[in-house]
Amino acid sequence: DTEVTQTPKHLVMGMTNKKSLKCEQHMGHRAMYWYKQKAKKPPELMFVYSYEKLSINESVPSRFSPECPNSSLLNLHLHALQPEDSALYLCASSQDPDRVVNTIYFGEGSWLTVV
Amino acid sequence: KNQVEQSPQSLIILEGKNCTLQCNYTVSPFSNLRWYKQDTGRGPVSLTIMTFSENTKSNGRYTATLDADTKQSSLHITASQLSDSASYICVVRSTDKLIFGTGTRLQVFP
Numbered sequence: 001d002t003e004v005t006q007t008p009k010h011l012v013m014g015m016t017n018k019k020s021l022k023c024e025q026h027m028g029h030r031a032m033y034w035y036k037q038k039a040k041k042p043p044e045l046m047f048v049y050s051y052e053k054l055s056i057n058e059s060v061p062s063r064f065s066p067e068c069p070n071s072s073l074l075n076l077h078l079h080a081l082q083p084e085d086s087a088l089y090l091c092a093s094s095q096d097p098d099r100v101v102n103t104i105y106f107g108e109g110s111w112l113t114v115v
Numbered sequence: 116k117n118q119v120e121q122s123p124q125s126l127i128i129l130e131g132k133n134c135t136l137q138c139n140y141t142v143s144p145f146s147n148l149r150w151y152k153q154d155t156g157r158g159p160v161s162l163t164i165m166t167f168s169e170n171t172k173s174n175g176r177y178t179a180t181l182d183a184d185t186k187q188s189s190l191h192i193t194a195s196q197l198s199d200s201a202s203y204i205c206v207v208r209s210t211d212k213l214i215f216g217t218g219t220r221l222q223v224f225p
Binding site: 004006036037039040042043044045052055056088090100101103104105106107108111 | 128146147149151156157158160161164166181204208211212213215216217222
């Protein structure tokens with residue numbers, strides 16, 4: 001099983017809503033990532049979790065709040081988003097955060113539209 | 116500044132033809148270079164990973180090359196198929212960061 005599963009696939013939310021994106025992997029990977037991707041642009045790193053601890057936060061606004069409840073799950077809590085936050089949000093995982101040569105597996109993404 | 120540049124931006128070829136995508140990078144320190152395929156609206160899928168010492172790596176009809184001296188990589192697609200239509204992204208790892216190229220959008224027409 002080389003799968004990273006993301007839910008929901010599509011989400012439409014208002015600027016005052018609170019919602020969450022969920023990500024799950026059962027490959028025993030110890031590094032998990034959130035990326036944001038706008039149309040026709042490469043993915044931009046948001047957060048990295050290594051061994052369930054936040055190791056990288058790429059100066060992401062506080063309206064995005066990551067959470068890693070256990071080694072298989074990664075959430076992204078959303079609150080008071082802006083229309084410009086509409087994008088494809090990709091979750092990814094890799095086996096060992098300390099290994100340089102690591103295949104990074106991406107999920108299918110969650111399409112977020114903020115209205 | 117760490118950068119990964121890809122060319123061409125977009126490419127149209129006929130089914131069955133070969134094509135080569137280019138990637139130039141100015142990343143230091145260099146750890147490895149990856150090629151990903153991304154279908155529209157889907158997550159990227161890894162094609163190859165190459166370290167400093169590897170010159171070429173194949174994955175089916177995809178062959179990637181790496182010249183660490185000139186800091187160039189290429190992805191060659193042989194006997195293209197309609198399902199090869201996608202964006203191809205070159206990604207260079209530097210310590211704990213992945214630096215993404217802007218991608219080449221490939222369209223394969225029958």
